[in-house]
Amino acid sequence: MRVGVLTGGGDCPGLNAVLRAVVRKGERFHGDEIIGFLDAWDGVRERRTMPLNVDFMRGTLPRGGTVLGTRRGSPFDHPDGVGQVHETFADLGLDALIVIGGNGSLSVAHRLATEESLPIVGVPKTIDNDIVGTDMTFGFHTAVEIATEAIDRLHTTAESHDRVMVVEVMGRHSGWIAAYAGIAGGASVVLIPEIPFDIDKVCAHLNRRHDKGRYASIVVVAEGAEPIPGTLDVDEKVYDKFGHVRLGGIADVIAREVGERTGFETRVVLLGHVQRGGTPTAFDRVLSTRFGVAAIDLVHEGGWGQMVVLRGTDIVPAPMEQAVGRTKPLDMRLYHDVAEVFFA
CATH class of the missing domain: 3.40.50.450 (Rossmann fold)
Structure with a gap:
């Protein structure tokens, strides 16, 4: 043939x-x-x-x-x-x-x-x-491996400077990469597209960690994550010629808000296309x-x-x-039954 x-x-x-x-x-x-x-x-x-x-x-x-x-x-x-x-x-x-x-x-x-x-x-x-x-x-496992290695490295620099590191990973409609990398990398918070986040709760969680002497935190956020409507101002969505929303930048918004609301020093890491590349x-x-x-x-x-x-x-x-016309969301059992155990 x-x-x-x-x-x-x-x-x-x-x-x-x-x-x-x-x-x-x-x-x-x-x-x-x-x-x-x-x-x-x-x-x-x-x-x-x-x-x-x-x-x-x-x-x-x-x-x-x-x-x-x-x-x-x-x-x-x-x-x-x-x-x-x-x-x-x-x-x-x-x-x-x-x-x-x-x-x-x-x-x-x-x-x-x-x-x-x-x-x-x-x-x-x-x-x-x-x-x-x-x-x-x-390709999924490779992306998770790359993100996890980055988070591992960020732990040491975050701990050295008592910083909150906000790491943005890929995930337009689903939080698979964010959840897997967050669990594997020992993140403090994971934010996914399937569940709109409350920035007040995120900041309260980081404050509780700080009160316990955990001054360094890693927040992993999927690029498609969104706040609960009306709770946080974000830029208006922009679409490309194929009808796909242009994502990226939610980590900057979160880092800014965390810094202003908690007073903690924050840094943003956008992994972007490095997750796609390489062996x-x-x-x-x-x-x-x-x-x-x-x-x-x-x-x-x-x-x-x-x-x-x-x-x-x-x-x-x-x-x-x-x-056709569908996307597979993250298995919520993985998020609620496993990931959230370590975010409490």
């Missing part, structure tokens, strides 16, 4: 490991020819490709980012975008396309598979771990490899309109429809 593959949306540790696994299983076991599309759906529309084979993918397992390049966007955003996708399938003689991406990329893949009857399978990808249908996405952890390399192998096998099973997901310890197929 001639199988195309693309990586869409934001970059993520483990993308190259997925590609490597697709190529290895496809070429060596199924006898497939794998064609990589550059820059996500733009590469499909514009027919910009590169051949992917076992020799080319050697050494890419620990490499971050994606050798194919990636960006946001959809063929449905262009006047003849869907027609161009059909032409690419026909002209290149594609038998299938594997789409590795997050909610946006999988939503596009689902529409093309169902509305246009194109042979497409998906692989869920996001460091936020918020895709419905899979227990875990690759994936061993866990993410294994999960990515399992996803890639399962994806090319699903192609040969004709599982169009499905994605490969992690359920428990098994990789199984699931309808891509599950991921």
